[in-house]
């Protein structure tokens with residue numbers, strides 16, 4: 023499962039993601055620069071300057087793709103999509119990307135991009151990565167921050183004037199994203215990668231307590247922060263979309279399926295059926311990515327055929343029926 027990491031710019035397959043009690047530990051990401059709409063940073067939001075490295079399998083990278091699609095920024099920020107199967111050398115890109123034009127190989131590994139940005143880099147080589155073609159460096163590799171920058175700092179360049187971080191909800195959105203992170207977004211990984219019974223049970227219990235809580239909240243409102251789509255919904259969506267096909271079986275998160283929760287299930291269909299979300303969703307690739315990469319927990323690498331999930335079947339969320347507000351509208355309401 024652990025493919026390797028960089029130590030002082032050199033690739034090694036020796037890596038330990040667990041603490042002595044068998045808990046899986048996510049390490050914080052390390053490139054944390056900011057793009058700004060104006061000249062106040064070294065990275066100004068500009069069309070054609072930035073590039074995203076993603077995997078369609080990865081829920082963190084998926085957040086950034088949804089945001090790019092929602093804002094209508096496909097022509098502004100280019101993308102490279104990795105082979106979904108994480109190999110011995112980490113994420114691999116079948117085509118050399120425009121971002122690094124001097125690559126000698128026809129394939130390119132994400133580790134090369136990290137080393138280009140920091141020749142002494144030590145750490146995990148993760149997607150998503152936001153790359154600056156002009157300065158030839160990584161701006162940021164933390165999905166939550168990349169998503170926010172695409173939403174806020176690229177707003178002037180966006181063709182869809184939708185605001186996913188409206189001023190009156192900002193605190194609530196940040197608190198919600200925080201609240202989702204450990205028990206739900208990372209919770210499925212904490213369960214799936216646990217190497218002790220106690221660590222697994224703790225993660226699964228917390229995960230379902232939190233899903234139960236959101237089920238109740240979503241019985242009263244359309245989205246996580248009220249009746250308006252926000253960044254928090256994107257963070258929830260990428261976990262829920264993978265849940266019944268991957269986390270339920272592969273990661274043993276099997277107290278309930280999302281299908282068993284009437285509100286979460288209808289909420290998931292509601293989001294999925296938006297063309298901007300749907301355009302970024304590829305469940306077959308996701309399943310291949312998880313079941314074929316993580317040999318520690320699925321040694322024969324067989325990808326299950328099911329379950330069959332009717333994401334396109336009608337949902338009941340129009341009963342709340344408030345469309346997302348556009349930029350600047352929040353103050354007027």
Ligand SMILES: N[C@@H](CCC(=O)N[C@@H](CS)C(=O)NCC(=O)O)C(=O)O
Nearest residue numbers: 080082146147148149150163164165
């Ligand atoms: N906190 C990071 C997590 C990113 C992450 O863990 N990505 C996984 C894929 S789902 C990855 O690239 N793993 C490769 C590795 O661990 O070597 C974020 O939100 O961007």
